[in-house]
Amino acid sequence: MLEELKRAKNFNAGPSALPLEVLQQAQQEIVDFKGTGMSIMEMSHRSKTYEDVHNEAQELLRELMGIPENYHILFLQGGASLQFSMIPMNFLQRGQAAGYVLTGSWSEKALKEAQLLGETFIAASTKEGNYRRIPSLDELQYDQNAAYLHITTNNTIFGTEWSEYPDTGNVPLIADMSSDILSRPIDVSKFALIYAGAQKNLGPSGVTLVIIRDDLVERGTQDIPTMLKYSTHAKNNSLYNTPPTFGIYMLGLVAKWVKQQGGVEAIYKRNLAKAQLIYDVIDASNGFYLGHAEKNSRSLMNITFRLKTEELEKKFLEESKQQGFVGLNGHRSVGGCRASTYNPVPVESCIALKEFMEEFQKKNG
The missing domain is CATH 3.40.640.10 (Type I PLP-dependent aspartate aminotransferase-like (Major domain))
Structure with missing residues (x-):
């Protein structure tokens, strides 16, 4: 049964996460x-x-x-x-x-x-x-x-x-x-x-x-x-x-x-909260994480960022996979990292990513 499976923390950009209840x-x-x-x-x-x-x-x-x-x-x-x-x-x-x-x-x-x-x-x-x-x-x-x-x-x-x-x-x-x-x-x-x-x-x-x-x-x-x-x-x-x-x-x-879930308005409020969890880590990192988009143009659906060096990025992505995160690689044309927080991505997955990013910075900052 699906509920007995260990679900990935899926941040794929598409095809992307679907609601467990729907599956x-x-x-x-x-x-x-x-x-x-x-x-x-x-x-x-x-x-x-x-x-x-x-x-x-x-x-x-x-x-x-x-x-x-x-x-x-x-x-x-x-x-x-x-x-x-x-x-x-x-x-x-x-x-x-x-x-x-x-x-x-x-x-x-x-x-x-x-x-x-x-x-x-x-x-x-x-x-x-x-x-x-x-x-x-x-x-x-x-x-x-x-x-x-x-x-x-x-x-x-x-x-x-x-x-x-x-x-x-x-x-x-x-x-x-x-x-x-x-x-x-x-x-x-x-x-x-x-x-x-x-x-x-x-x-x-x-x-x-x-x-x-x-x-x-x-x-x-x-x-x-x-x-x-x-x-x-x-x-x-x-x-x-x-x-x-x-x-x-x-x-x-x-x-x-x-x-x-309460319709599009409720989904929107949840999407704001999910994205903010990750943007807050980027903004508080003193340049350890470098967001790509200017703040007034940031997407709620695709959070793009880089680390200071390619070596750090590679290590970040490797360790994220070991922790059960999927899809954090940036698009092949630009590289870097990307978390796609579409509607079905649970808040819990975004909290887990926030905590992983903070812990990774502590160890490597």
């Missing part, structure tokens, strides 16, 4: 889902049993995030990386340019895909400072003829996060929220489209959530392949083809779990 419920239902004699993975996606699971997951997200009725909730495949292409395919028209705010590697990748499909411009960038901060709203430069403005709300590799969002008026605001969706309350009506790979805060990998305003669905280009049109999926309730049924089932269980 246990999935375990109980994996062979026989609600008396059907079948796993959710075995039944038709056209069956009423599965359709109920599908629709309930959408309803829970609408409730938890306060998603207005004039937005479609889509479950797609291909990860956030496919959205990098689908967005310009659908919305980057001739005679317009799409604006991208560069705050890290994933926004760079999104821009690169759009450049293959039409005109783009950089509305702001913090690359020159190695992405240590989020640009202020008054740094953003775009005009009202822009096809859309794209932002990445949380940057997993560099550990930065937007604390407020631009009011773009008639320019559609599009956001990659893969790594901080459901972690704090947001005003969905500020955005024309939100997308997120599930494997951070929503569930296992394999399903991508898209929240899209109705008028944007209608505005989409029609001379592109059927599966790459948002209108195809909106008109068919994400059931045009076989969806990732198990991933959607798991997403629904995670959404139920968030509701049981």
Whole structure:
């Protein structure tokens, strides 16, 4: 049984920790889902049993995030990386340019895909400072003829996060929220489209959530392949083809779990406390731990830091593994250390990391 297993202190950046209660419920239902004699993975996606699971997951997200009725909730495949292409395919028209705010590697990748499909411009960038901060709203430069403005709300590799969002008026605001969706309350009506790979805060990998305003669905280009049109999926309730049924089932269980925790507001308060435990150690270390992000741009989801030398970092990571910590290595492209404290990561794991970091400094400072 799962409760008898020794659970890792999992700080992986994605796929990441899932709530134990969700894993246990999935375990109980994996062979026989609600008396059907079948796993959710075995039944038709056209069956009423599965359709109920599908629709309930959408309803829970609408409730938890306060998603207005004039937005479609889509479950797609291909990860956030496919959205990098689908967005310009659908919305980057001739005679317009799409604006991208560069705050890290994933926004760079999104821009690169759009450049293959039409005109783009950089509305702001913090690359020159190695992405240590989020640009202020008054740094953003775009005009009202822009096809859309794209932002990445949380940057997993560099550990930065937007604390407020631009009011773009008639320019559609599009956001990659893969790594901080459901972690704090947001005003969905500020955005024309939100997308997120599930494997951070929503569930296992394999399903991508898209929240899209109705008028944007209608505005989409029609001379592109059927599966790459948002209108195809909106008109068919994400059931045009076989969806990732198990991933959607798991997403629904995670959404139920968030509701049981008290909703997004309660989750946010817990996330603040979890991140503060670790940031406090960094700030009190007199430079032993060196945080990457500027304080006013720090992420609640991905805490990035380095130690004074590579030798110390290597020792820190080796000893952390011996103590049962998983996933504290920084992204392979930048190195260093990273603790990803997504919604399901227990407070107890963050307390344990705090204590380990303090003890490591005492021994090696």
